Every structure is written in C-alpha cells, then in structure tokens.
Amino acid sequence: MKGKSMPFELTKEQRDIQKAAREFAEGELLPEVALEHDLAQKFPRDIWKKACQLGFIGIHFPEEFGGQGCGVLENILVTEQFCRKDSGLGIALSFSDFASEIVLRFGDENQKNRFLPPIPKAKALSAGALTEPEHGCDPESISTTAKREGSRYVLDGEKSFVINGPTADWLVVLCQTDSKAKPRSGGQSLFVVERGAEGLKVVPSGEKMGMHMTGMGDITFSKTRVPLESRIGSEGSGFDRTKRFLEENRMEVAAQAVGIAGGALEKAIAYAKKRYTFGRPIIEHQGLQWMLAEMATQVEAARSFLYDVGSRFDRGEGKIGPQTAMVKMFASDVAMRVSTDAVQVFGGLGYMEDLPLERTMRDSKATQIYLETNQIEKMVIGDYLKR
Amino acid sequence: MFDLSDEQKRLLAWARKFGEEVIAPRSAEIDLKQEFPVDVMEKMAEQGFFRVVIPKSYGGMELNLTDLCLVIEEIARFDASMAITFQSHTTSLRPLLLTRSKALKDEIFPKVVKENKVIAFAITEANAGSDSGAIQTSAVLQDGNYVLNGTKIYITNGSIADYVLCSAVTSPDKGHRGISIFLVDATSKGFSVGKKESKMGLRASPTTEIVFDNVVVPASRMVGEEGGFPVLMKALEAQRVTIGAQSLGVAVGALECAMQFAKEKIHFGKPLIEQQGIQFMLADMVMQVETARAFIYKVTEMYENKFEPITAYASISKCFPSDVAMRVTTEAVQLMGSYGYMKQYPVERMMRDAKVAQIYEGTNQIQRMLIGRAIQKSEYSSIYSLE
Numbered sequence: 001m002k003g004k005s006m007p008f009e010l011t012k013e014q015r016d017i018q019k020a021a022r023e024f025a026e027g028e029l030l031p032e033v034a035l036e037h038d039l040a041q042k043f044p045r046d047i048w049k050k051a052c053q054l055g056f057i058g059i060h061f062p063e064e065f066g067g068q069g070c071g072v073l074e075n076i077l078v079t080e081q082f083c084r085k086d087s088g089l090g091i092a093l094s095f096s097d098f099a100s101e102i103v104l105r106f107g108d109e110n111q112k113n114r115f116l117p118p119i120p121k122a123k124a125l126s127a128g129a130l131t132e133p134e135h136g137c138d139p140e141s142i143s144t145t146a147k148r149e150g151s152r153y154v155l156d157g158e159k160s161f162v163i164n165g166p167t168a169d170w171l172v173v174l175c176q177t178d179s180k181a182k183p184r185s186g187g188q189s190l191f192v193v194e195r196g197a198e199g200l201k202v203v204p205s206g207e208k209m210g211m212h213m214t215g216m217g218d219i220t221f222s223k224t225r226v227p228l229e230s231r232i233g234s235e236g237s238g239f240d241r242t243k244r245f246l247e248e249n250r251m252e253v254a255a256q257a258v259g260i261a262g263g264a265l266e267k268a269i270a271y272a273k274k275r276y277t278f279g280r281p282i283i284e285h286q287g288l289q290w291m292l293a294e295m296a297t298q299v300e301a302a303r304s305f306l307y308d309v310g311s312r313f314d315r316g317e318g319k320i321g322p323q324t325a326m327v328k329m330f331a332s333d334v335a336m337r338v339s340t341d342a343v344q345v346f347g348g349l350g351y352m353e354d355l356p357l358e359r360t361m362r363d364s365k366a367t368q369i370y371l372e373t374n375q376i377e378k379m380v381i382g383d384y385l386k387r
Numbered sequence: 388m389f390d391l392s393d394e395q396k397r398l399l400a401w402a403r404k405f406g407e408e409v410i411a412p413r414s415a416e417i418d419l420k421q422e423f424p425v426d427v428m429e430k431m432a433e434q435g436f437f438r439v440v441i442p443k444s445y446g447g448m449e450l451n452l453t454d455l456c457l458v459i460e461e462i463a464r465f466d467a468s469m470a471i472t473f474q475s476h477t478t479s480l481r482p483l484l485l486t487r488s489k490a491l492k493d494e495i496f497p498k499v500v501k502e503n504k505v506i507a508f509a510i511t512e513a514n515a516g517s518d519s520g521a522i523q524t525s526a527v528l529q530d531g532n533y534v535l536n537g538t539k540i541y542i543t544n545g546s547i548a549d550y551v552l553c554s555a556v557t558s559p560d561k562g563h564r565g566i567s568i569f570l571v572d573a574t575s576k577g578f579s580v581g582k583k584e585s586k587m588g589l590r591a592s593p594t595t596e597i598v599f600d601n602v603v604v605p606a607s608r609m610v611g612e613e614g615g616f617p618v619l620m621k622a623l624e625a626q627r628v629t630i631g632a633q634s635l636g637v638a639v640g641a642l643e644c645a646m647q648f649a650k651e652k653i654h655f656g657k658p659l660i661e662q663q664g665i666q667f668m669l670a671d672m673v674m675q676v677e678t679a680r681a682f683i684y685k686v687t688e689m690y691e692n693k694f695e696p697i698t699a700y701a702s703i704s705k706c707f708p709s710d711v712a713m714r715v716t717t718e719a720v721q722l723m724g725s726y727g728y729m730k731q732y733p734v735e736r737m738m739r740d741a742k743v744a745q746i747y748e749g750t751n752q753i754q755r756m757l758i759g760r761a762i763q764k765s766e767y768s769s770i771y772s773l774e
Binding site (some may be wrong): 131141160161205206207208209210276277278285287288291336340343344347348350351352353354358361362365366368369370373374375378379 | 419511514516517518521540541584585586587588655656662664665668713717720721722724725727728729730731735738739742743745746747750751752755756
C-alpha cells in the first residue's frame, strides 16, 4: 500500500487505460474531422458513439450503471488523452456526461437507474444548469425558484451559458426552494429535468470564441412542473452538493487543460525540430529552446499536480476542495500560456485555420472561464487560506 | 510628457469619428463572415486614410510617424482588421518615399491620391518568414525588363491590392545584397492571387498568397538601387512602431470594454469593480497599456529626431506593445468571464486579433534577437546619454 507521502505512480491498469485512450484518440480524433465539426459547430456524435462503445465515457460510473467502475483519476487520464489529440473534440467528449456526477454521487437508486445508464451507452447527453444570467457563480443570489405544489414542484427562472444546454437529454438544475432560508444557500435544492418538460425553453447562448463542438445554451423555466421524485437529495441540500460536484468537475476541466497544453507542446516541439531558419532547425536557437523548456516545465507541473489531486480524491481523502480549485486554475492558466506560445512557435502558420493550433488557443481560454472562472477559484482558495 | 497638440486632437477626432460611425457598426459582422468590407474601404479612401503619409505636394496628408501612430492606434481601438488595411498600404508607400526616383513617385502617388489605389507589402515566402533574406522569388533581367517568378505567402491586402511591393533575388550569389525591391502591377500578365487564408483573427483583412509566373516588370519599377533590400529594410526599421501602435489600440479597446463591464456588472451584490482582485487585474492592465503607450511615442519622437542607432528601440516598440496586447486582451476576456468569451462583446475578437502582432512584421523572437544583438554590439545603453 502506498502511503500519502509516496511518490505518485500510475498502476499498470491505469497505464493501460491511458494507452487505450491515446490509441483511440490517434485513430479517431482526426484533424480534418475536428475542423469540419468546429466550422459547422456540431457535436461529434459519431466519435462520441464510438468512445461510448469502448467504455471511455462514464468510465467512472459503477458497472451497474454502464460504467467501468473506475475512479476520477481514470476519467482524468481519458480526458487528457482526448484533449491532447484535439482540444475541441476532447472538450465535447469530456463534457458529454457533464453534471451526471450529481446524479451519480447524490441521486437515489431510481434516479441513478433511470438517468445514468443511457449516458455511457451514447443514448443521452447530460447538462447542469447552475449559472444564472445576472448572478454568475454567486450562489447567494440565484433567482430560479422551485415551489412545491402538492405532488409537484413548479420551476421558474433563467439559467445562462449552460454547457450542453441545446443538446442535453436531461439536466440538473439548482433552484431556490426556500426563499426565506438564511443563508439563502441553505434553501437551495437540485432537480433533474428532462428535455421536453413543459415550459422549458433552450436557446443557444450565441457565438463563442472557441469550443465550437460543445453547445452552450440559455435556459428558461416557465411554470415547469416536475414530479417530487426529480428532486435530488433532501430540500436544502442543493448548494452543498453543487459545491461537491464542482470539486469533482474542476479536476475534469484541469484534465482537459493538461491534455490541451501537452498536445500543443508536443506539436510545438515537433515543428521546432523540422522548421529551419537561418540554416538550422529553430529548436537549435537557444531563445526558442528556452521558451519550449518553460512550456514543458509548466505542463509537467500541472500534470503531476492533477494526478496527485485526482488520486487523493479516489482514496477518499476529504477536504481537498481548495486543491481542486488550485489545480483547475493552475492547469487552465498553463493551457492558455502554452497554447499561446505554441502558436508563437509556429509563427504565421500557427495563426491559420489549416492547423489546429489557433483553435487550441481559442479553446484553452474557455478552460479558464467555464465551470467557474479562475477568479472564483482564487476566492475558494483564499477562503481556505483564511481559515 | 506626451501632450497632444490641437492639430493632433483634430486628427484623433477625425479618426475617432470614422471609427465610431463607419467601422464600429460593422466590426462584429465582418469578423464573423470573414468578409472584407469594400464599402468601409471606399469610405476610408474617400476620407484620406490611404494617403496619410503621401507628401502634401502630391495631395497627401504627410503625417509624421507620431501622428501616423496616433491614427493607427485610434482605428485599431475599434477594429484591427481595418487598421492593418491602411497601415499595411502605408508601410508599402515608405520605400517609395525613401527612393530618389521622382519618376516613380510622380507615377504612383497621384494614383493613390486621386484613384485610391492600394499597395500590398509582399516579403514573406514559405521558406523565408523570420529569415527574410532566404527568399527564392527571382527577378531576371531580360531586354531591359525584369522577369519575376515565385510565390509570396501571408500577404495582407493580397486580393485587393492594385500594386504589390515585393522582394526578389536579382543576384543569387550576393546573399542579402542580391535582393531588390519591385513595385508590381497587379494587372500584369502572370500575376495571380492564390490561396486566401482563414485566420484566428484579423478576419476582415484578406491574407493571400501571391504568385508571380513570368511576370514582366519594367526596370523603372525597381524601388531604390539594385540589391537595395537590406538598405530599405534598415530604413523601414522604425516602421515597426506602427505595429506597436496597432497593438496598443487593440489593448486599449479591450481595456475600455473590461473597465466598463467591471463598473456595470453586479456580482455578489455589488459592482464587480468593488472586488479588490478585479481592481488589481485592471490596475495591471492599465499599467501595461500606459507603459506601452509612453514608450511608443518616445520612439516615434526619437525617429522624428533621427536618433541612431534606433534598432533596439524599434524592436522594443513592436515587441513590448504586442506582448502587452496579448496579455491585456486575454485578461479582459477573463475579467468578463463567459460574457467575454462570447461574440456579443468585442473582447474575444480583440484577443484573437492581438495574437498576430506577436507574429508578423518580424516575430517577437526576431525582435528579441535584434535587441540582444544591439546589446552585444554596444549599440544600446540603458544609461542617459549626456552628449
């Protein structure tokens, strides 16, 4: 058994998963397919189906719900390999089960049996409607309400920038069930709502800088009636559970970021070896070599940090919330810097759509923003430091 | 201390009015569609933007470098694509201004002033980017004319130019000294516009390949002396500051947008700007923008005063502001979160536009090389000169 202080090492099984994910990505996440989907702003359904068939999606679900019974770290390894090969396809695949972990970790048996199995089978996409147009990540002031009326809840309100909003078959929604609760976060509850529910309207959030293969929607609930059974956990538990979901999902975003940065770095190194200026490969120019050295160091540091936090989560170590915030912020900042520098190494060529570098840079920016902005991560870390 | 004269204020008011009334309403749309707005260009020409550097004796505005930079900065604040359109043309006019050939000036300047002719600057080739002396386009003297063969890439205004100022090898055995500059008529037989690039940014500015296939150019269209490329490049050195001015404009545009957003957006019950972390972010952005601005106009003043050797300063004036623009625009997107990432605000476009300035007109790695060499050759000192 490894103690906490032992150096981190992947098991043979984890390395096999990593290798399988890499092979799948190399074979399926092809640049021309990516470019086509990116320009058409289309979710990659065919690749998603294949990834599901091979067990990559929902790998962290127990086998009874169609998963592989793996931990968060295995999910991290898969996500990293997908994003390493292609940022846009990787993000879309990684988020295909977005917020399903809320049902997985906190749902009852009926909810799990009903909502989880379609996810790894490529029968459903999930979403989480947690952000609101006027309140962003501020949980104290959400205005979407769920009022109990007999055997139902009636949902009213708006959520914005919902990942998978336009494509999801079901989504988890954070609502205020008790408007008098103090703090307000103690009066919030989670519900799972299916596509087609009455009064549920989704419109795309608009044109984005990147992550074009992942839909984003603004959602309106207008007298949306849902049965009591759609409430996840007890009334008033929504905020706490959302927080715990965010902790888990920050690692997934960090995995996307590490993959994106690692992929951009590899492409930059390969190009630096074959591109000549002033009679020699550009990697022979020391200034460029040092730039690559800094990029590589950042990627290594982010990856080690992520694997460490992921394995601590899987070992059931509690209270790693601040570390998840740190790794999300750090890895996404690394992805932004490294992908920006990778474009720089490629020069004019890097700026063109012919190569995935410029898209990768645009996709990287999203990892610093979505789920929660890195400013919010700093607040989470700051609160922890104060304690 | 840099203080605007009344004349400069009038000049800025003129550019600002044009930016606000003609460019701003079109920016988002032309970026999204990757469409060069012919109507905007025609209005720019009518207003005189294409003749800003032409001598008054030819009917131009004869702006000095300082005033030119002010205009570029102001236009780039609205739209970098439109700034580069007249800026690149202006750079192409410089070698003509520097040449002693009155005949060439008498022929070309009136065409620019009266017929709104546009000139493109074509130096880069597939194997000669940073290394502009490694070009392969050839110009062979035949019966008093030069015959040009070769392909130039990443040419701004490539598809809309009436003339192309290009470099070509006239004496293959003389290295840099065997390269000359020509002004080629875009209607010449054998001249064609090749592939149009799809780019991360500057999407409303057409970037194309230009192909010379046995293009016959009269010897009178040689700009400067035979083998005059290095001399002209040296003379163009201080022009790098115009890229600095463009970058500065982009950074200012993003900063303005972020500052306004921070004041208006309510978060956690108060305007975003009341968060100290946000204030620090903005403070860092402002410091960088103000420093870049101060330096740019220091260098243009050095140029007006014919300071030599100006190499290091010219490189700094391109490298620093473009690095600033990249950081500031990236931070502006970050500050605005998901809103910043969407195309409803201009900051995401500005972030994409900013990247190119770190790459073109000599990558920032080349600028660092030049600064380094100046230090090595003791052509730069950080101590005040008392001479």
